[in-house]
Amino acid sequence: MPIENEVKFILDPVNPEEFLNNLKKIENVHLFDVTQGYLTGHARIRRLVDHITEEHRHVFTYKTKVSGKTVEIETDITLNDYEKLWDVVQEKIVKTRVVFHDNDHHWDIDFFTNPKTGKYYLIMAECELPEFMTRPARIPDWINNVLLSEIGPLEDAKWKNKKLANPKKVAKQFNELKQRVKSASK
Numbered sequence: 301m302p303i304e305n306e307v308k309f310i311l312d313p314v315n316p317e318e319f320l321n322n323l324k325k326i327e328n329v330h331l332f333d334v335t336q337g338y339l340t341g342h343a344r345i346r347r348l349v350d351h352i353t354e355e356h357r358h359v360f361t362y363k364t365k366v367s368g369k370t371v372e373i374e375t376d377i378t379l380n381d382y383e384k385l386w387d388v389v390q391e392k393i394v395k396t397r398v399v400f401h402d403n404d405h406h407w408d409i410d411f412f413t414n415p416k417t418g419k420y421y422l423i424m425a426e427c428e429l430p431e432f433m434t435r436p437a438r439i440p441d442w443i444n445n446v447l448l449s450e451i452g453p454l455e456d457a458k459w460k461n462k463k464l465a466n467p468k469k470v471a472k473q474f475n476e477l478k479q480r481v482k483s484a485s486k
Contacts, residue, residue: 310447310448311443320396323442329400334347336395338391339388342362343362343363359376360381395411395412397409409423410425435450
C-alpha cells in the first residue's frame, strides 16, 4: 500500500525569484508548472508541465487515512477527463515545482503563485521519507539557508496544499509563523 510520509519546511528567501533561478542551476533538478484542484472528499487533480520537454501530464490522486497513516494513490488521466473534472474543483492552486533527489530522498519545493498577480505568496519544501523515518538525515544547505520553520505534525493540517489556495489567508498565516519564529529566537 503506498504510504505517504513527508515532512514540510516553510522557506523565506529574501528574493524568491533569485532563489528559484539558483535552484534551476543545480544538477538533476526538474521544474514543472503545476495547476492543481481539489474535488469533494479526498481527491485532487493536477496538471504538470515540464519546463524542459513541455510535456503535459494529468494526474488524479486519492488520499485517505488507513490505520493512522496516509495512503496516497495516483494515476494518470486523459486531458479530456482532467478538463471535465476541472469544472467541478473547489480550491485551485497554481505553483512552480522544483523536484530533486538528495541522499535517497525525494524533495519538492513549491512556489505557490497568486494567479491574479503572478507573485509567489508561499515557498514550501516537502521531503518524502521512508515510512520508518520522521525527518531527513540531512537538509541541503541551500534549503537550510532560507529555512523559516519545519512544520511539525501538530501544525501540518494548516499547511496542507488544499488549505493554501487563498493567498491572503496564507500570507496572514505565514506572517504569524514568522512572528512566532522571531519571538522564539529572542
